[in-house]
Amino acid sequence: MRLKLEDIGRMAGVSRSTVSRVVNGEPSVRPEVRERVEAVIRETGYTPNAAARSLVSNRTGVIGLVIPSRVHSLFEDPYFARLIQGVTFGSNRAGVTLSLFLAQNEDEERELYPRVVESGFIDGVIITATRMGDPLVERMTSRQIPLVMVGRPDLHQVSYVDVDNRDGARQAARHLVDIGADRIGVIGAPTNTTTGVDRLEGFIAGLQERDRTLDPDLLVEGDFSEPSGHDAMQVLLDRGVDAVFAASDTMALGALRAAHEHGVTVPDDLALMGFDGFGATTTSAPPLTTIEQPVADTAARAVELLLSLVSGEVEAPTSVVLPVELIERTSTARSPIRAES
Amino acid sequence: MRLKLEDIGRMAGVSRSTVSRVVNGEPSVRPEVRERVEAVIRETGYTPNAAARSLVSNRTGVIGLVIPSRVHSLFEDPYFARLIQGVTFGSNRAGVTLSLFLAQNEDEERELYPRVVESGFIDGVIITATRMGDPLVERMTSRQIPLVMVGRPDLHQVSYVDVDNRDGARQAARHLVDIGADRIGVIGAPTNTTTGVDRLEGFIAGLQERDRTLDPDLLVEGDFSEPSGHDAMQVLLDRGVDAVFAASDTMALGALRAAHEHGVTVPDDLALMGFDGFGATTTSAPPLTTIEQPVADTAARAVELLLSLVSGEVEAPTSVVLPVELIERTSTARSPIRAES
């Protein structure tokens, strides 16, 4: 049978209330009493009943991570694995439990999330990878539940943690110009995501800083997947490019594969770079230049922010934007133009 | 303010109890009353308080997925992403919530899991990727909580779902012999996992069925990671092989990379195959022959089994073993030996 506060109290010769105080670390317990109670707890391996606790405290110590249905085909993108891992570690550090919500389709999404969110099972949610105008965000914000988005929201006044996608893409553009690239192609991320928009706008801004513009014919939109990068690259190779910025590493790897298939050598014939900073870009042939974003840190900050929203320390909306870093590798080591000059 | 049963009852002109019966779908409610109550619930968007419910029912509707600390460096292996996805979908279908437990190290593991498991927050757990003799399994089984392992356990009498690793590796061995391979190398999975043991034993059994044996010099153990496959392949190429079985696709991709670096052409100079059936093996150059395992199905079955353990329909230990399938692709299309003959 499971022990309860009352039992521990009886065994330690104190009352329920005193045991509760010890368990919750309240100071108003005489040291010797505290010690006696703690000894009993240790011996018996007592753990408070979470349901009873949260019934009265209205806190569950559980946070939810919601990833919308459209992402599932993209789940092989290492980004999500890393994000989930980061959120988990952040939760562990804070002593809260993580629940994961993925839906297979819109219907399941519509039914699943509100039910869980309203049942009071969760203290707050982190939402990621929504598309712009996603009704999910609307539904979530209409509840009183604290919420943090990973990635900049488009319309809603919600708290979020994001990386500086604009700045990263700006750096990328300047880098490609600086190594001597002339016809610069872009494999964009979906423009129905703020990430896609920010990376594209940043890239254009970076080109402008070097008095260049983006040729609309050399912009092809991908969907973050490897095959979409591959297909986009085929288009760009047909149109003629000497440098390509892929808005994600996964797409960059697809682009690299297409280049190989076409007998195009990177970086000699073509400079190529990605965005994200995943491990696979270090072992590709050649290793890819990329913009490294701090995924684990992003996740950790999202958890922290959410918990301070839950506890009321911070008011929504609050946002955090983390810096990214250009990592130069072989794939942009020699520019074709510079090689000529 | 959140509504409670009492409020709904008042609004519908019935008692708390009747509303409870409606919510729980009990038959003993007059249809017209039921309808009235359901109408009020729909209008108000009432959802029962999960904490109160589980306080009395001793069920939370939450299951845990535990992945031990040693896996984290391997988290980029698509296997875990797919498993998590599968478990999530299985949970959705069953109407339960999934909580995820990953620890960063042994200490965190020791502290995290028992606390959560004992708090009564969870109806049951799925554990995966334990190593043999893992104390985690011991700790988990010592609790009363229902438990299902993904992957065959080594010592404990616990329920599990696994794929037929032995049979898959047997098929692999026979395939490589049948295409005419002579010096067959193996990049093994860690032999402190039952998966590693089963795939190795199965491979040896397959060779024996073709009157072959495994040359101990041609067996190199990897750790499931891409770099470990790469390094193992370098060793095998030095020792001379004309076919290699890698016990995971990720390692096979690393092996392929090493082959490229050494100017070894697959499949002309060397037949290469993996195990898992991940997407990346279809886009590699060349696409890899592999043993496809049903990860999503494994996960779904694990959830099902766990829930029937929780409800008491099934007694532990119960096990499920799912079949795997050999998928032939270009990487073993022409054997070097057969090409000669």
Added chain:
DNA sequence: GCCCGCACTGGGAGCGCTCCCAGTGACGTG
């Protein structure tokens, strides 16, 4: 020596639900 205040402790109330038992009224049977 008395009283007040302080530090600590105990127990009642109640969180929102489920379970169970005791109604209540309609209907059928002897």
Added chain:
DNA sequence: CACGTCACTGGGAGCGCTCCCAGTGCGGGC
């Protein structure tokens, strides 16, 4: 017509905890 039966409904009890208020005992100040 009395009574038993059945279908349905209402409310008390209690799940294990936290919160709060009312003690209790001790020390210090007057």
